[in-house]
Amino acid sequence: MRNFFKHPFVWSLLIIFVLILLNSQGWLRDFKDIFFQTTGPVQKNLYQFSLKANSFTDFLFSIKELKQENTNLKQTNQELLNQLSQLREASRENEFLREQLGLFEPEQRELILAQIISQGSSNSARYFLIDQGIKHGVKQKAIVITAGNLLVGQVTEISDSFSMVQLIIDPNSRVNALIQETTVNGLIKGGPGSELIFDLLPQDQLVKKGETVVTSGLAGVFPPGLLIGQISKIISSQVQISQVARVKPVVDFETLDKVFIIK
Amino acid sequence: MAMTMKIFLIIIGLLIGVILQTTLIPFLSVMGASPNLILVLILILVIFKKFEKMWWAIVSAGLLLDLFSGLPFGLTSLSLVTVAFLIDWLHRNVFSEIKLWISIGLIGSASLAYNILLIILGKLLSSSFYSGTSLLVIVIELGYNLILGLMLFYGAKKILHWK
Incomplete structure (x- = not known):
């Protein structure tokens, strides 16, 4: 029995369960904050680098599709411009009706x-x-x-x-x-x-x-x-x-x- | 002095591993599956050194992963420690040598066991927990981990396999 409690696997489990208990009481919050503050700057820079590298490789792989995508986007843009002018009109009408009915502006x-x-x-x-x-x-x-x-x-x-x-x-x-x-x-x-x-x-x-x-x-x-x-x-x-x-x-x-x- | 240096290198290596796991590796994701660098690093450590000597590093790495996982706290470390212990037992009792094909086989088995444990322990720790990991994600992750294992095996052999 004594040997059982000396085994590192049992020790590992005990430590983890104690930490789960401490975390559930919110006592690890400060430790987490210190850890994130220490590693945060490195992570931020590495994450930004990964984002840029990812978008660059995406760009390289999608060069062939760019022309087609450009045509599609132009078409979507025209449709959206049309919708925008209709929405502007609706918004003006909405504003006028709000004023007439004495309703408050949305927060x-x-x-x-x-x-x-x-x-x-x-x-x-x-x-x-x-x-x-x-x-x-x-x-x-x-x-x-x-x-x-x-x-x-x-x-x-x-x-x-x-x-x-x-x-x-x-x-x-x-x-x-x-x-x-x-x-x-x-x-x-x-x-x-x-x-x-x-x-x-x-x-x-x-x-x-x-x-x-x-x-x-x-x-x-x-x-x-x-x-x-x-x-x-x-x-x-x-x-x-x-x-x-x-x-x-x-x-x-x-x-x-x-x-x-x-x- | 050499021992202290090795412990220091292991700590730094695991910390860098955790940072890479949360920043760079998610961008290697295919169908929502990315490699598990920390799991592979821990398994390599367990294969070259005994669980008894490395348990502190495994617990620390698991807890660091827990901080970033978003899963119920302790789930990753519990799964990692259990898998590392099982692989160590299997390695010592069934295979006595450190060979590439044995290590790769152990890494593959451990990847599967780790994901199964995450699902089972997740349910035990939180009844509302639902693991969205599909079989496809597990298979892609397995493939990724095997490639990582291959890459890290020889490097680790030089650094960790001292007499």
Whole structure:
């Protein structure tokens, strides 16, 4: 029995269990902060270097497709300009009606800019470590977006100067969402690779490829109207209670280097 | 003096490994799977040195990975320590020599065991935990780890295999 407790494997397990206990009480927070502060600058620079190297190699591999992509983008640009002029008109009309009805302006969001320092170390989870924490005003479960109101994820772990962000593509992430065109509600989950799964879509509703998915604001965790992605494939079966679709996120998580945290 | 230097080099090597694992390696990802540098480094250490001598390095590396993983705290270190112990036992009791093909076989088995342990222990540590790791991700990671193992084997043989 005495030899059993002398074995390094038992010692290792004991140390890990003690640390799990300490972490659950929040007593490792300062240690984590000191560690991130020590390694942070190196990680930040290395991460930036990796991003640049990655985009350079992507560029080299996509030179042949650039011409076609340019033509597509020009076409999309024209369509968007047309939509923009219609939206400007609608916005003016909206403003006028608000004034007439005496309604308040929607509240402006207060944002904190953060830089991504590193990614999660496991293939089983998708996380970012960012350089903003409690002392910068970040709160637990704060929502993280990127330019253009695109949903990135949620703060799940926080220390004085750093935060861990669970991405929407993480297998354990859950976001209440709806299809913008039809207001059909469902649940967005992290899927394989960088795809999302849109689950719990009612069987009697028509879901089309290319439709836009945004946060619904149900459950009050995520604010409504944040852009998530576009439906890329419908996996529907009459046997199941609900429909399931695949969603391509609008955020390219591979090229992201800065995000905003909603205060 | 030489021993202290080797311990220092191992600590620095693991720290650099953890930093690389969270900054550079995610960009090598294929279908959501990237190589597990720390697992391969730990396995190489266990193959060349005994678990009994290296347990502190394994626990430290696991805990450092836990800080960055986003998974329930302790899950990575528990899986890493268990796999390292099993591989050490297998290596000492079944294969007595340090040969390339034995090491590569052990790294392959350990990669599979590590991912299975992550799923099982994840469920035990947190009932709501869901591992999104598909079979394809495990297979790609296995391939990556074998290539890494091949690359690190000869380097480690020179540095770690002293008499």
